[in-house]
Amino acid sequence: AQSVTQPDIHITVSEGASLELRCNYSYGATPYLFWYVQSPGQGLQLLLKYFSGDTLVQGIKGFEAEFKRSQSSFNLRKPSVHWSDAAEYFCAVGGGEGGGNKLTFGTGTQLKVEL
Amino acid sequence: DTGVSQDPRHKITKRGQNVTFRCDPISEHNRLYWYRQTLGQGPEFLTYFQNEAQLEKSRLLSDRFSAERPKGSFSTLEIQRTEQGDSAMYLCASSLAGGPRKYFGPGTRLTVT
Numbered sequence: 001a002q003s004v005t006q007p008d009i010h011i012t013v014s015e016g017a018s019l020e021l022r023c024n025y026s027y028g029a030t031p032y033l034f035w036y037v038q039s040p041g042q043g044l045q046l047l048l049k050y051f052s053g054d055t056l057v058q059g060i061k062g063f064e065a066e067f068k069r070s071q072s073s074f075n076l077r078k079p080s081v082h083w084s085d086a087a088e089y090f091c092a093v094g095g096g097e098g099g100g101n102k103l104t105f106g107t108g109t110q111l112k113v114e115l
Numbered sequence: 116d117t118g119v120s121q122d123p124r125h126k127i128t129k130r131g132q133n134v135t136f137r138c139d140p141i142s143e144h145n146r147l148y149w150y151r152q153t154l155g156q157g158p159e160f161l162t163y164f165q166n167e168a169q170l171e172k173s174r175l176l177s178d179r180f181s182a183e184r185p186k187g188s189f190s191t192l193e194i195q196r197t198e199q200g201d202s203a204m205y206l207c208a209s210s211l212a213g214g215p216r217k218y219f220g221p222g223t224r225l226t227v228t
Contacts, residue, residue, distance in 0.1 A: 004157075032215060043119070043206065044158070044219040051215060090157050094215075102171065103150075103217065105157030 002027045002093050006106035013081050014114045021076040021109050023091030033074040034092040034103065035065055044090065050074065061085070086113045117141070119220035121207050127226045128197055135193045136223045140209030147190050148217060149182055150206040151175065158206055164190060165212055197227045 003026045013019050025031055032051050036044040048059025055067040065076045074091060088110050094103040120139045128134050140147045145166050150158035161180070162172045166187035176182075179197075184190040194201055204224050208217040 036219075041221070043221045044208075046216060049215060092157070101163065102160045103158075104160070107155065107157050 002031075002104045004091050004093050004104055004106035006089075006091055006109050008109045009107070010110045010112065012112040012114060015083050016080050019076075019078045019081045019085070019111070021089050021091075021111070023074045023076065023106060024072050025074060025091070025093045026072065027093050031074075032094045033065075033067060034094065035059065035063070035074075035076050036090045036092060036105075037087050038090065038108075039087045047076070047089075081111075081113055083113045083115055086111055119207055119209050119218050121205075121220040121223050123223060124221060125224050125226075127228065130197060130199060130227055132197055133193065133195045134197060134225065135191050136205055136225075137189060137191050138207030138209075138220060139189045140207070141218055142188075143211070144209035144218070145187065145212050146210045147184055148208040148210075149190070149192055150208065152204040152206055152222070153202075161192075194225075197225075199227045201225060202227045 005024045007022050034049045035047040037047050038044050047063045048057050050057050050067045058064050063078050065074055067074050088108045090108045091106045092103040122137045148163040149161040151161055152158040160173050161176050162182050164184040167184050179195045182192045204222040206222045207220045210217045
């Protein structure tokens, strides 16, 4: 069965500091991996996705993530955090035809940005 | 592209009542998904449709839950005899068949008192 672990429930960073959110997955085949962001009262917004090819993927809002098969990880990074990045971040893994018929999400990481 | 819409955005109901939620996907999307998100957790898959056919249901979807997509456009999720444990955010998403990207709606927050 597929699963996702986000070990950090809460993270606080200062504005302008770098950010790394951890994600480990379990999946029987080549995974399709996603990062979503959720702000209060908003739906889930896709930040970036990995299906194949270059293991470093770029997303929106200056985010990037690196797929490391040997570590079963797909960590999200941003070199300089802005106050508007405060939100909850979810890593997800999906499989099957189309790369995501059934997404399995982690429990999320709540990001707080200190000014 | 007007996005995925859900109605209502909030619903408060008493235990034992029935509730129905509606989801309108992006118009050209033939796949529609329902997820449930409880406090402090990530979304959990409930079910999905391709056009009007319900192709997969999670074990989370008890007999009190039913979902329909009668004309392959909007979908409804009904919960009968609600329980306090049903309190959650119910999220709808849509996509093109074979397309990996899902577009999520803002969700319906259900509170069962």
